[in-house]
Amino acid sequence: MDPHAPLYAVGDIHGQLPELERALARIEADGGPEAPVVFLGDLVDRGPDSRGVLDRLIAGIEAGRPWTVVKGNHDEMFERFLTLNTLDHHRIVSGVNWFADRLGGRATLRSYGVDPDAAPTAEALLFAAREAVPAGHLHFLQSLPRWHQVDGYLFVHAGIRPGVPWPEQDPEDFLWIRQPFLDHPGPFPWLVVHGHTPGKRPVRHANRVNMDGGAGHGRALIPAVFEGGDAWLLEERGRAAF
Numbered sequence: 001m002d003p004h005a006p007l008y009a010v011g012d013i014h015g016q017l018p019e020l021e022r023a024l025a026r027i028e029a030d031g032g033p034e035a036p037v038v039f040l041g042d043l044v045d046r047g048p049d050s051r052g053v054l055d056r057l058i059a060g061i062e063a064g065r066p067w068t069v070v071k072g073n074h075d076e077m078f079e080r081f082l083t084l085n086t087l088d089h090h091r092i093v094s095g096v097n098w099f100a101d102r103l104g105g106r107a108t109l110r111s112y113g114v115d116p117d118a119a120p121t122a123e124a125l126l127f128a129a130r131e132a133v134p135a136g137h138l139h140f141l142q143s144l145p146r147w148h149q150v151d152g153y154l155f156v157h158a159g160i161r162p163g164v165p166w167p168e169q170d171p172e173d174f175l176w177i178r179q180p181f182l183d184h185p186g187p188f189p190w191l192v193v194h195g196h197t198p199g200k201r202p203v204r205h206a207n208r209v210n211m212d213g214g215a216g217h218g219r220a221l222i223p224a225v226f227e228g229g230d231a232w233l234l235e236e237r238g239r240a241a242f
Contacts, residue, residue: 004227004228005036005227006030006031006035006036006225006226006227007036007037007038007150007151007153007225007226007227008027008030008031008035008036008037008038008223008224008225008226008234009037009038009039009040009155009193009209009211009223009224009225009226010023010024010027010037010038010039010040010211010221010223011040011195011202011210011211011212011213011215011221011222011223012040012041012042012072012074012195012196012198012211012212012215012216013039013042013043013047013053013215013221014042014043014044014045014046014047014050014074014104014215014216015043015044015045015046015047015048015049015050015052015053015104015107015108015111015216016047016048016049016053016215016216016221017047017049017052017053017056019215019220019221020053020056020221021056022220022221023221023222023223023234024037026223026234026235026236027223027225027234029238030225030234030238030239031225033065034065034066035066036066036067036068037065037066037067037068037223038067038068038069038070038148038155038193039057039067039068039069039070040070040072040155040156040157040193040194040195040196040211040212041069041070041071041072041073041074041075041144041157041175041195041196042072042073042074042075042157042195042196042212042216043057043069043072043074043075044074044075044078044104044108045074045077045078045098045103045104045105045107045108045216046074046103046104046107046216046217047104047107047215047216048107048110048111049111050078050107050108050111050112051108051111051112051137052111054137054140054141057069057140058136058137058140068145068148068155069144070144070145070146070147070148070155070156070157070174071141071144071145071146071157071175072157072158072175072195072196073089073091073157073158073175073176073196074103074104075141075144076089076141076175077089077098077103077105078098078105078108078141079138079141079142080098081098081105081126081129082126082129082130082133082138083138083142085122085126087099087105091172091175091176099116104216109125109129109132112129112132112133113132114128114129114132146171146174146175147174149190152190152191152229153190153191153192153193153226154188154189154190154191154192154193155193155194156174156192156193156194157174157175157194157195157196158173158174158175158176158177158178158181158194158195158196158197159173159174159177159178159181159182159192159194159196159208160173160174160177160181160188160192161173161177161180161181162180162181162184162186162188166189175196176196177196178196178197181208182197184207185207186207187206187207188207188208191207191208191209192207192208192209193208193209193211193224193226194208194209194210194211194212195210195211195212196212197210197212198212198213198214198216198217198219199212199213199214200213200214200219201213201214201219201220201222201233201242202222202224202233202242203242204231204242209224209231211224222234222235224242225239
């Protein structure tokens with residue numbers, strides 16, 4: 001890829017299809033319909049239309065859009081429920097499970113027409129979910145890479161562990177890490193573009209860019225463009241420094 005060509009990034013979507021459509025419209029207005037976009041994971045949970053978000057991304061990729069999607073920890077939890085029938089993950093420090101309101105798994109199932117409160121047993125719920133979720137959606141989740149590196153950028157959902165050589169990085173960290181990644185003051189081998197830790201809007205740091213602006217908590221999904229070593233947010237009025 002031409003290092004001077006624009007490259008776009010979208011943070012955690014969390015089932016917010018109208019926000020995704022708004023972000024895609026801003027990207028197309030700035031870079032055209034063939035703009036390369038990296039989506040930073042957490043496509044599902046919390047918002048009302050996780051199914052619609054997956055449908056939209058899969059359709060775009062199948063239509064030939066140059067889109068790359070990396071896996072987020074919420075995408076992994078959804079996949080684990082469907083394949084392993086588990087609601088827990090040892091990296092959830094709060095101790096709650098995927099069905100907790102703060103994580104949003106129930107909202108994801110409802111987007112497929114499955115009511116978690118109506119199933120008489122856990123086995124019946126799993127059966128209903130496996131019947132309702134298209135095989136293509138599960139395959140899509142299973143096929144997502146955990147990172148994407150291009151030119152001087154590393155796109156990853158959560159981050160990387162400082163001071164650990166790349167071949168020795170724990171792949172779980174790519175989906176789950178917060179500290180010591182967030183507080184690391186020194187440079188990384190790349191500018192790390194990530195999500196996972198929500199704020200009020202995307203934030204640019206010297207060694208990383210956090211693209212999680214809190215769409216999963218009702219805030220706007222604001223994309224960014226990286227071009228010629230610089231970066232801008234795509235606001236309604238166009239490019240804005242951040």
